[in-house]
Amino acid sequence: MKAKPDFSSLKAVYMNCTLKNSSKKSHTEGLMNISMDIMKAEKVTVEYLRLADYEVPVGLLPDMTEEGAKKDDWPDMYTKIIDADILVIGTPIWLGEKSSIASKLIERLYGMSGNTNDKGQYIYYGKTGGCVITGNEDGIKHCAMGILYALQHLGFCIPPQADCGWIGEAGPGPSYLDEESDAKNNAFTNRNTTFMTYNLLHMANMLKQQKGLPAYGNSREEWDDGTRWNFENPEYR
Numbered sequence: 001m002k003a004k005p006d007f008s009s010l011k012a013v014y015m016n017c018t019l020k021n022s023s024k025k026s027h028t029e030g031l032m033n034i035s036m037d038i039m040k041a042e043k044v045t046v047e048y049l050r051l052a053d054y055e056v057p058v059g060l061l062p063d064m065t066e067e068g069a070k071k072d073d074w075p076d077m078y079t080k081i082i083d084a085d086i087l088v089i090g091t092p093i094w095l096g097e098k099s100s101i102a103s104k105l106i107e108r109l110y111g112m113s114g115n116t117n118d119k120g121q122y123i124y125y126g127k128t129g130g131c132v133i134t135g136n137e138d139g140i141k142h143c144a145m146g147i148l149y150a151l152q153h154l155g156f157c158i159p160p161q162a163d164c165g166w167i168g169e170a171g172p173g174p175s176y177l178d179e180e181s182d183a184k185n186n187a188f189t190n191r192n193t194t195f196m197t198y199n200l201l202h203m204a205n206m207l208k209q210q211k212g213l214p215a216y217g218n219s220r221e222e223w224d225d226g227t228r229w230n231f232e233n234p235e236y237r
Contacts, residue, residue, distance in 0.1 A: 007201045008043035009208060012036075012086035014132075015077075017102035019092070021052040027176035028090045028134045030183075031166055034190065035088065035132060035197045042201065047080060051101050058104055060111035074108050081109075085204040086128045087156065089147055093135030093167070098143045106150045113154045119212065120221030124155035126212030128204040130196055133165035134176045140165035157213075159203035164192040 014036055018026040029050070039046050054073040057064040064072045081087055091102040115123040129151035133140045144163035152158045166176050166189045174181035183189065207213070215222075 005202070005205060007039075007205055010039075010086065010201065010204050011045040011084040012039055012047070012088065012200075012204075013080050013084040014046065014048045014088045014090065015105060016048070016050045017089060017091040017099045017105055018050065018052060019094075019099055019101060022050050025177060026050065027178075028092050028132065030177040031134050031164070031189070031193065032088070032090045032132050034184075034193045035164070038194060038197045039201065044086075044201065047084070049077065049080070051105060056104060056108065058107065060107060062112060078108075078112055081127075082123065084127070085208055086130070086200050087151070088130045088132060088200070089151075090132040090134075091143060091147070093133060093137055093139040093143055096137065096139040096142060098133075098147060102143075102147065106147070109154055110150075116220050117212070119215035120219035121213065121215055122155040122220060124151075125218070126207050127156050128200050128207065129156035129158055130162040130200045132193075132196075133163065134167070135165075136168045136173055136175060137170055138167065140167060157203055157207060159199040161192065161195050161199055164189065164196045 014032050016026060016029050016032060018028050020026055032048070036046050036048060054077070055071040056074050056077070057069040057072055059067055061067055062078070063075050089102060089105065091098040113122060113124060117123055117125060129148065131144050131147040133143045144165070148158050148162055166183050166186060168174055168181055176183045
């Protein structure tokens with residue numbers, strides 16, 4: 001019998017980028033709940049945020065009130081992400097693309113990506129990322145491609161099959177949570193959601209046990225102070 005891993009030390013943040021606030025039903029949240037329930041069953045600490053409930057201006061500064069915004073909830077969200085091991089971005093599909101709120105989230109993540117951790121690496125090194133997509137039109141893989149590329153570029157580790165999704169028939173019709181869609185019984189979606197969730201957990205667990213990625217060869221601080229990366233130094237070669 002396979003040994004059961006212990007994921008209880010992990011923390012995950014799920015960020016739903018639906019265009020609707022919490023007064024309205026989110027089909028993306030419906031699918032995200034499947035993944036979150038798996039993590040909770042594995043005793044992972046899970047936090048869920050719907051960005052439409054918050055004031056998050058567009059921009060790249062850590063706090064956009066410095067640019068004149070009346071309020072910016074991003075600094076608190078950023079702290080939650082930094083404290084977590086896993087970030088999962090959820091989005092509906094609009095015109096074949098991720099939502100505008102998902103794009104804004106990625107931009108705000110990007111605005112912080114020059115910060116460094118205690119090893120001198122970029123701040124998101126050692127964290128794991130994935131995504132959940134829903135809609136009534138084609139585009140799951142296209143949206144996942146853009147989101148997962150952005151996350152890895154910022155420093156997140158992306159495990160195998162780090163995305164899942166559900167789409168109905170093209171055009172108007174039932175969405176994920178609508179009873180007539182029978183989406184919750186879709187074997188393909190349920191399998192991919194389960195595999196994605198456990199792949200995120202395995203990757204995050206391995207990184208946590210190893211205290212993140214080794215800092216040899218990827219430390220911004222060592223690059224900047226020249227302690228290791230003098231290309232004319234024979235020891236480098």
